[in-house]
Amino acid sequence: MSKFLKGLLILMGVGFVSLPLLIWATAPKGSVSDVAIAPVSVPISQVDPITDYQAGLSAVPSMAAFVADVRLGLIDGLVEIEVTPQFQAEAKADREGLAVVLWEAWTRSYGGDDVDNARIRLVDEQGRQVGGSRAIAGSVIYVDD
Template sequence: MSVSIPALVWYANQFDSTTRAELKTQLRQTESAATVAPQIRPESSSEVVAVKTQSDALRDYKAGLSTIDGMSALISDIRPGLTEGEAELTVTAYFLAQPKAIREDLANSLWRAWVVSTGGESNVDRVRIRLVTSQGDKVGGSRTIAGSLIYVDD
């Protein structure tokens, strides 16, 4: 299957803040009747807020990426990461064969989409991705110091 990686990167980069807000609204509207359980904030037991769970965010993320033609040629699996707020993406050999600049652009786009899915725009450095091979070797993702610092191996 042939996929235009520059086209995917361009598509992902088209989401300005207005579009991201519209996308979040659309994702919420397409969710089933399931509701997010309220959770008590530790600092104020009288204040109840709705929090998006990791499984809800992963579901939204997978649904969003599945709408992009050819994404399955680049990402073979998405699952919860090692820490809260982290998504682990298994990349394909086709992804690894691309020039580093293209992989970096795509990784940044994948991270931005994950931020939108988690609702983590207010604290982007806590939202992370981890890119791994099918053997589990890490080949990129968020840096330790901040989730927004994305890299890919040479």
């Protein structure tokens, strides 16, 4: 499992409301050394979910190695995440773990009472679907072999 993915999985145990409020610092050896909440400059209720999500992903070091672009999907609650070839090169279990982390982060940005309304669609550089939420529920995440 990559250092980046391990850090993200550790991160998910931290209770925070809005992803861009996260500041993540790593120790020289690559272990997560500090997780803190930054001061809120804009009330969370006034932040657009996709803007919140994009800002949060950009606040995580090395995210660009796995996520090339993020945009709203065609249905309410859907975010389309374009993944990089490096994401595709990871082992299936690591890609599944990262996909779950991406979905959980989207649920925080999207909000709402029913987290299964928050869905992700993972696509490659050519726009082909390579994973995401299943039709049955947003929380049922898969990645292609």
